[in-house]
Amino acid sequence: MTVDRRDRAVRAAVEQGLLTEDQPVTALIDVAGIRSSVAALRAAFAAVTDAPVLHAFAVKAAPLVPVLALLHAEGIGAEVASPGELALARAAGLPAGSIVLDSPAKTVAELREALGLGIAVNADNWQELARIDDLVAAGPTASPLGLRVNAQVGGGSIGALSTATPTSKFGVTLRDEGARDRVVRACLERPWLTRLHTHSGSQGMALTRMTEGVLAVYELAEEINSAAGRRQIDTIDIGGGLPVNFASEEHTPAFAEYTALLRERVPGLLDGRYGLVTEFGRSLLAKHGTVLARVEYAKSAGSRPIAVTHAGVQVATRTVYDPLSWPLRIAAYDAKGLPKAGPAVEQDIAGPACFAGDLLAEKRALPLLEPGDVVAALDTGAYYFSSHYGYNSLPRTAVHGFTTGADGEVRFTTVRQAQSIGSIVAEAGGAERDALLG
Numbered sequence: 001m002t003v004d005r006r007d008r009a010v011r012a013a014v015e016q017g018l019l020t021e022d023q024p025v026t027a028l029i030d031v032a033g034i035r036s037s038v039a040a041l042r043a044a045f046a047a048v049t050d051a052p053v054l055h056a057f058a059v060k061a062a063p064l065v066p067v068l069a070l071l072h073a074e075g076i077g078a079e080v081a082s083p084g085e086l087a088l089a090r091a092a093g094l095p096a097g098s099i100v101l102d103s104p105a106k107t108v109a110e111l112r113e114a115l116g117l118g119i120a121v122n123a124d125n126w127q128e129l130a131r132i133d134d135l136v137a138a139g140p141t142a143s144p145l146g147l148r149v150n151a152q153v154g155g156g157s158i159g160a161l162s163t164a165t166p167t168s169k170f171g172v173t174l175r176d177e178g179a180r181d182r183v184v185r186a187c188l189e190r191p192w193l194t195r196l197h198t199h200s201g202s203q204g205m206a207l208t209r210m211t212e213g214v215l216a217v218y219e220l221a222e223e224i225n226s227a228a229g230r231r232q233i234d235t236i237d238i239g240g241g242l243p244v245n246f247a248s249e250e251h252t253p254a255f256a257e258y259t260a261l262l263r264e265r266v267p268g269l270l271d272g273r274y275g276l277v278t279e280f281g282r283s284l285l286a287k288h289g290t291v292l293a294r295v296e297y298a299k300s301a302g303s304r305p306i307a308v309t310h311a312g313v314q315v316a317t318r319t320v321y322d323p324l325s326w327p328l329r330i331a332a333y334d335a336k337g338l339p340k341a342g343p344a345v346e347q348d349i350a351g352p353a354c355f356a357g358d359l360l361a362e363k364r365a366l367p368l369l370e371p372g373d374v375v376a377a378l379d380t381g382a383y384y385f386s387s388h389y390g391y392n393s394l395p396r397t398a399v400h401g402f403t404t405g406a407d408g409e410v411r412f413t414t415v416r417q418a419q420s421i422g423s424i425v426a427e428a429g430g431a432e433r434d435a436l437l438g
Helices: 003-015 031-046 065-073 083-091 108-117 126-138 179-188 207-228 255-265 282-288 317-321 421-427
Strands: 025-030 053-058 077-080 099-101 120-123 145-150 193-197 235-237 275-278 289-301 304-309 330-333 344-350 359-367 374-377 398-404 410-416
Touching (some): 003 330, 025 031, 031 053, 065 410
Parallel strands (some): 053 077, 053 275, 099 120, 120 145, 304 344
Antiparallel strands (some): 330 374
């Protein structure tokens, strides 16, 4: 979102009572920003190919029904990786034909449900493929079926997110001894296996390496089709994983930069012979979310100022536990929601959880924060407020979408209510209080 649009939204959130003493943390989603990213994604692929493309949003990045419904209205499908995510996609009104099921641990029941609905399924491993064999033999299905391949092209700068390393838990390997021949044979033995899937990217991964993974799977599809003497593999799912710039307002790398690289390195992928599926998540939403938190206290330790806020590990889990990989930009506002003025002072932005590492930022140069001020954690539209961490039984924050009218007025709609204390008690077995006393 633009700085001006964000500033307007923060001020409006304070003025309209979305951030108060009783609700000291809340999250905002920029609807116009999401639509602009979707338009950029669709335009980037339309510029390089006439092939049919299903852009399936990675639900794990923002498992919120209204967000999925908004994306669906903009022509985006859903990539799901659990029964819960599938239920969210269906609740958002997505048809089976725009949903793709990926997961390294699908149960027989999950597979049976997906095949019964006609949802596309990518098998992750040989044992899962054998289960699908049995289900296909038992009755017809409209589901497009594929095989996930680990091209083993290597990782990026964040090891925990690197899915194409030699020992990644995802997919069937392509470079291990005898692995490629096994994949080719498996496809030739199953005429209904018509897709290949790879996902080599994520935060910290260079576009060139992502493209290497796509090239490897494209070449595999060509080999299979040549051996089959027909176009058996008709669709290639290239996954998602476009990294996000968390250091500035710029949306880099752009989708168009990635598609230009694909056109240069893998031109055959885009010549219309293959349908395409993408699974972008973070890159569609990250820049369009902001977490707001009131400063409860301002203190000092070791001569360093510390602003104690209500946003910490419960919303920014990755940042708190791995701040070097997941740094967040912080903006400072006063109690009225106006940009905070004053000389920059190095200070820590602390969360409410009871451990020392619960920090959104350390030694961050900002105008000196005071009780009642507001801090904004920027670029938090993906994986932050939607992936809750229940440490200290801290509640899930409310999420509000916003639009700005021609008159400049900011209008909010509730995407998710703040979690109630009663709900926390219920989740913690409140109705079974005496279960262990007998």
